Amino acid sequence: EDQVTQSPEALRLQEGESSSLNCSYTVSGLRGLFWYRQDPGKGPEFLFTLYSAGEEKEKERLKATLTKKESFLHITAPKPEDSATYLCAVQAGNQFYFGTGTSLTVIP
Amino acid sequence: DAGVTQSPTHLIKTRGQQVTLRCSPKSGHDTVSWYQQALGQGPQFIFQYYEEEERQRGNFPDRFSGHQFPNYSSELNVNALLLGDSALYLCASSLGLAWETQYFGPGTRLLVL
Numbered sequence: 192e193d194q195v196t197q198s199p200e201a202l203r204l205q206e207g208e209s210s211s212l213n214c215s216y217t218v219s220g221l222r223g224l225f226w227y228r229q230d231p232g233k234g235p236e237f238l239f240t241l242y243s244a245g246e247e248k249e250k251e252r253l254k255a256t257l258t259k260k261e262s263f264l265h266i267t268a269p270k271p272e273d274s275a276t277y278l279c280a281v282q283a284g285n286q287f288y289f290g291t292g293t294s295l296t297v298i299p
Numbered sequence: 300d301a302g303v304t305q306s307p308t309h310l311i312k313t314r315g316q317q318v319t320l321r322c323s324p325k326s327g328h329d330t331v332s333w334y335q336q337a338l339g340q341g342p343q344f345i346f347q348y349y350e351e352e353e354r355q356r357g358n359f360p361d362r363f364s365g366h367q368f369p370n371y372s373s374e375l376n377v378n379a380l381l382l383g384d385s386a387l388y389l390c391a392s393s394l395g396l397a398w399e400t401q402y403f404g405p406g407t408r409l410l411v412l
Contacts, residue, residue: 195341223398234303234389234403235342278341282398285355287332289341 193218193283197290204297207268212293214279215261224262226255227278229292235278238264269297301326303392303404311410312380320375320407324392330354331373332401333365334389342389348373349396377409385411 198213216224223242227235239248241257248255252273254265264277276292304323312318324331330349334342344357348367367373371392377384387408391401 197341225398227403232405234391234405237400237402240399280341286357287344287398289334289343291339291341 193281193286193288195279195281195288195290197277197279197293199293200291201294202296204266204269204295206270206297206299209265209267209269211266212264212277212295213261214264214290216279216281216288217260218281218283218288220284222282222284224257225280225282226253226262226264227280229276229278238277266295269295271297271299273297303390303402305388305390305404305407307407308405309408309410311412313412314380314382316380316411317376317378318380318409320377320388320390320409322373322375322390322392322404324371324373324390325402328392328394328402329371330393330396331367331371332391332393333373333375334391335359335384336387336389336406338386345375347396354396380411382411385409 195216226238229235239255244259252267256263274297276294278292280289306321332347333345336342345359347355351367362378364376387406389406390404393401
């Protein structure tokens, strides 16, 4: 069964304290892995797409990496405005699966 | 650019009723996908419309149906509402069936009593 699992469920960081979020997947025929940010009461906002193991992408304080079984979203020196839920999703065949997300809180 | 818009923003229904949710895609997009997001969960893919036809479908019963109009806007219909249908319903638009850079709307919050 295709599955996407994110950990931890929740993460509290002090401002400037770097950390990583994990997304592990078991799907057949991965065609892409996606990271989104979702603020309360809003729809997900696209961050990155990764297609093959070894690929990395960066945007401001965020860096996404991909292996054959998991992806990491590294947050460097986070700021309070980075507080949000971060969702991972995979495209497998013609289906699109989201994980349950990691709720990140950055404390000033 | 208005982005993806959805209406209504909130809706309250009772069990057994029917509901219609509406979505207008981002300018230049021709594909609309619908998702259900229960509280504390990630979005679940319902179906995707392109060229006025349902192209992909997730694991949802036939009570969930949709439509796409010539102007690319879309409707999601849910019949015989259950308490478990209470969720945030998200619409996402993209270009040409591509999943990359889907743009999501703010969602419609549906409460079934």
